[in-house]
Amino acid sequence: MSHLHIPDGVLPWWLVGAGWLVLFLALRVVNHVAGDLGQDRRLPRLGFLVAFMALAMSIEIVPPAYHLDLSVLTGLLLGPALGFLAGVAAVIMLALVGHGGATVIGLNATIIGTEVALAGLAYGRLVEAGIRPPAAAAAATVLALAASTSLTVAVVALAGLPALGGHADMAGRGFTTFIAIVFTAGAFGWALEAALAALMVRYLARVRPGLLVAP
């Protein structure tokens, strides 16, 4: 998958708790910014876009056994606040289908929510700057995925790698290999995802251009 997914039991409890706290505060902000959606068409759209993300995440491209993400489309259609919420809901759905990380939903959801919000924001800014929508979608995708991967690596670094109750050296070979793997394999995934996002945006720009106006 293009984004990383922290599993259960590898991070210290203080960091897991901090993740839940950050998510709780972020959701309060989202609730405030999004306002009352009771009579709003954004609520059903939010539901369908989370379902679309979950569907995309279940599609595997073989080779190279890659799972899609498509966060940029969700971000650009919902805006940063609801985009964040969509990312959170998608992570909860993934945790319930056994992708792991139920205790670390706070951290995973914050990271994926940030990815979706950032993708939408970056796409809007790039289009405003005069970049064509497909190229903007590709660039926003790479940026958002690079940011979410870096956030995950930062979380692991912050943990001081205590997963096994030990005190691994952060400059040690294990962590260096970890960074090498996630950024090398990740870059391939980002390129694939960016190409797909650009092709989808090009298709949508042809058949339904009104959809691509950010909220």
Place this chain on the structure above:
Amino acid sequence: MSDLDAIDRLARGTSAIHRARPGAKLAGGFAGLLGAASAPDGATVAAIAGLWLGLAAVARLPLRRLAGLLAYAASFAALYLLATWEGDPRASLAALGRVGTATLVVLVVALTTPSPELFRALRPVLPDLLADTLYLAYRSFFLLLDRWFHVRTALGLRGGLERRHPLRALGNLAQGLGVVFLGAMDRSEALHVAMRLRGFRGRLVGPAPARWNRESAWPLVVGAASLVAALGRPATSAARALWGAP
């Protein structure tokens, strides 16, 4: 077939664990998760995994399917274990066991509880907007999945997804997803109109809560036993240290 689709069908079983109250399964699952994620050593992890495998057997869950779902979490765990490698294979195995057991706990709860009931039980601890989103996403997922199957079949029959031409296949995949995406947008508009016509006032109402029954004790007991197994030894050691016992 999608994992969510398979899980949804398995969750509609009739075993004793399926009949247990969703709130009891969530509470037991929460205790089991805490126990699995904080188990101090491999033996404790194995004991907790055994408890939950027993519950899966009582629920008559297919072990092969369960193993397939667990493999996904294990692949992520392997990456993190690489980062935490300190040359001790036993410790790494214990860490892998913690990940697998925590995922097993979630799967036993998810595979024995239909999602609408699970979301309803979660509602008291989730913000309303998030709870409503999960309901709608769950409902929408199967509509989109059905449409995606049709689009994928059409693309496959016309040779649009051939591996020999990856670039062309990628373009076709993007268009196929675009069709599903547009369908999702149209259906969300229709759903919005339908919700307003039915008097939606900002909060979705889920199924009625299940009543307490004897079967609800199963997940609670297993969850509590997991927690005791994980915290029992460290708590005993701490008490001994406090009282100066050897």
